[in-house]
Amino acid sequence: TQAGPARYPVGAQVALVIRTSTTSLRTMSTHTHVAETYSAKTQKFFRKRLKDLHARFASQLRGEAELVQKHGGGAKDVYEVYGDREMRAFETDSCEGLRGGEVQQISLREVRDAYLEPVGKAIEQLRKDVDRPLRVLEVGCGNATNLMLLNQRFPGVAFSGIDIAEGRIAEGRKYWGERLTSVELAQASATDLSLFADKSFDLVYSVCALEQIPYSLGDAVREMVRLADRRIVCVEPVFEFGNEAQRLYNVVSDQVRTLLPELVRQCTTVERHGLLPTLHNPLNPVGLLVATP
DSSP states (O other), rough: OOOOBBOOOHHHHHHHHHHTSSSOHHHHHHTTTTHHHHHHHHHHHHHHHHHHHHHHHHHHHTTTSOOOOOOHHHHHHHHHTTTTTHHHHHHEEEEEEEEEEEEEEEEEHHHHHHHHHHHHHHHHHHHHOOOSOEEEEEESSSTHHHHHHHHHHHHHOEEEEEOOHHHHHHHHHHGGGGGGGGOOEOOOOOOOOOTTTTOOEEEEEEEEEEEGTTTTTHHHHHHHHEEEEEEEEEEOOOEEEEHHEEEEEEHHHOOOOHHHHHHHHHHHEEHHHHHHHHSSSSTOOEEEEEEEE
């Protein structure tokens, strides 16, 4: 479910993060109102996945199953050989996602629209406040599908994107063609964006990109803060927003789990908007955090 936005002074945020993070997984299932929010079918889905995740985690601890550890280099190697399959899937395929409290089939296009909605709202708001063309950067743009959609929706905005996988950027340029006209794309790591000067962009955002770099998240956030003049939008897994099964999934899969406290530490204010109402993977607690650098 999506909680309303809340603003906290930095000190209060730190205390809130500490209290939330030390709550047990089982207690958090009631804290996030799983029983009250999800249908009986969806509750059954989460209970089954939770049982499977407990078994998988126990096996990892015993050394019987491989312990997943995500590093930027490994992700780069995978993404370099993706080809155009993700873009083709975006146009035609669906997934078993979560929407309206129900696990159901959702088209990948609908999921993408839901993930980009808060980015679009931020752009609309900033256009009212800035009397020149906006400058917007996506960190971890992959094949630039997000930038293609935003570029079509917001003519006149100067969009840029970086990704660690140069081959993925090249595939995006080839597939989307003129729909990426005027969009600047460059190969770079999220942890080192020295090709850009401080405060180069009005808005810096990421969509399910930081989740892949749990061990260098602080460096990536530091670069986003350095480059953002007005706003940072993160559509990423937020450990504190998850229910018991979603949190354990983050642990077992070694997804990023410290985004909220990292933003709190480095930014002036952070708005906690809760989980997105539509999720590509019901077990991955993708939420919305909006920060002022």
